[in-house]
Amino acid sequence: MPSKNMLPKGQRRHSVRAEYVATRGVDPEMPPVVPVLDFEDDGDVTDATVRTFVADPVAAGMRLDLYLAQALPDISRARVQVLIDAGQVCVNGETPKAKDKLKGGETVEIEGQPQLEPLHATAEDIPLDIVFEDKYLAVVNKPAGMMVHAGAGATDDDRNKGTLVNALLFHLAKLSDIGGQLRPGIVHRLDKQTSGLIVVAKDDSTHRKLGEMFSERTVKKTYLTLVHGHLAKDDTTVTLPIARDLQRRIRMTTRRPDGRSAVSHMHVLERITTPFGAFTMVEVKIETGRTHQIRVHMQSLGHPVVGDFLYGAPHVIRRVDGGEGVLELERNFLHAASLQLTHPQTGKELELEAPLAKELVEFLEQLREG
Incomplete structure (x- = not known):
């Protein structure tokens, strides 16, 4: 039996479905679409508020915490679990567990707001741009x-x-x-x-x-990176899957068959020949956001990111002409330069940019000057 608080057909949304598909391994073809409950008529939720609704039939077979996280538009799964653990959720008059499976049609009562523990992280006066x-x-x-x-x-x-x-x-x-x-x-x-x-x-x-x-890959992220050597092609797309390196756990690898899909589009901005060797400035647009994705994909091409010692870049860059002097970069030459997205609340298109960090600009100057 549908809840009386359910939004009209066509206005419902399942706001966390894609997020949980990505982070919790849920098969996107299997979970039912959970209608979002609308409590606007109740006003602000206070500690004394009790919200009551009937679980939709599509909840049958779903865990209680997952169903509530999808059905309630402004409560995360973590907060739902806090509510359940604190005894603030009742199902048919009983106190349930987060992992309990629903049948659909149960009367669910939620009392007040989740009382979260204090954050472990503490505020620090650190300058931010x-x-x-x-x-x-x-x-x-x-x-x-x-x-x-x-x-x-x-x-x-x-x-x-x-x-x-x-x-x-x-x-x-x-x-x-x-x-x-x-x-x-x-x-x-x-x-x-x-x-x-x-x-x-x-x-x-x-x-x-x-x-x-x-x-859903609607956020467009563009990176700038300097890599060792000259890339052969002006435009390259790498689609090698990425997984944890079982030999060195701090690294990722493209050599395991069970890796997660990863897509990186690379465009050469400049090929640079210097007394310290050959380098390429590359613009990279990624469709996925796997751990170390650009760094691993660059390594797979045989062109490690400058300063990326974990994936094969040298700690010290020496002159190839036999002259004196060395260069060092104690960070990866990798910079998230631009971000394009539709504002999730206002719908405004945002196009934001950040210039190369000062130390990267200085390194490039030293590289060119020799």
Whole structure:
């Protein structure tokens, strides 16, 4: 029996479906489309509010937490689990578990709001280059050397300081909670030694919509990179799948048959011949966002990213003409230069750019001058 709060046909959406397909391994052909429940008539949800609805028939066979995360437009799965664990959710008058399967037609009651634990990450007064900001999201030009967030096992010590998250908590009044206690607001990531544009969400609804956009590949990301050697073709597309290297766990590889699909489009901007050897400046547009994707795909072509010691670039670049002098770059020459997306809340087209970091510009000058 459909809920009386259900939106009219044609206005329903399943806001987190694509995100969960991407992050939780759900077969996109299998899950039913879950109508989103509309509670606008109830006004703001307070700690004393009890929301009651009937589970849609399509919920049959679904886990309770997954169904609620899809049916409620502004509550993430993590928050749903908090509600369930705190006993704030009842199904047919009983207190359920998050993993309980629904049959469809149950009466579901949700009391109040999830009471989240304090964030493990703490605010730090770290300068940020904020390229764009409104009440929904912000886009930051991240410097190289800054981790986006601490690892899952981080504690309140030096491993959980100096990250982009720490800086965001200081500079922005609010961040979404979908990423959890260590990753508030984080929708996507950049490697520590990669600079450039990264978008963060200020509320769960925006975070969820951005997640769908990244999953559906409607966000256009363009990178600039300098690689060793001259690429043979002006335009190359690499489609090699990427997986964890089982021998060296900190690396990724294109040599495993069970890798995840990855697509990188490479366009040569300039081939540079210098006393330190041959190099190519490349513009890269990626359709997917796999870990180390550009770096691994460049290695697969035999042209590692300058400064990327993990994937074969030399630590010291020596002159090939026998002259004196060496060059060193203590970061990857990889920069997220532009970002194009439709604003998830306003519908405005955003085209944002970040110039090459100062240290990369200086390195290029030294390379050209010899």
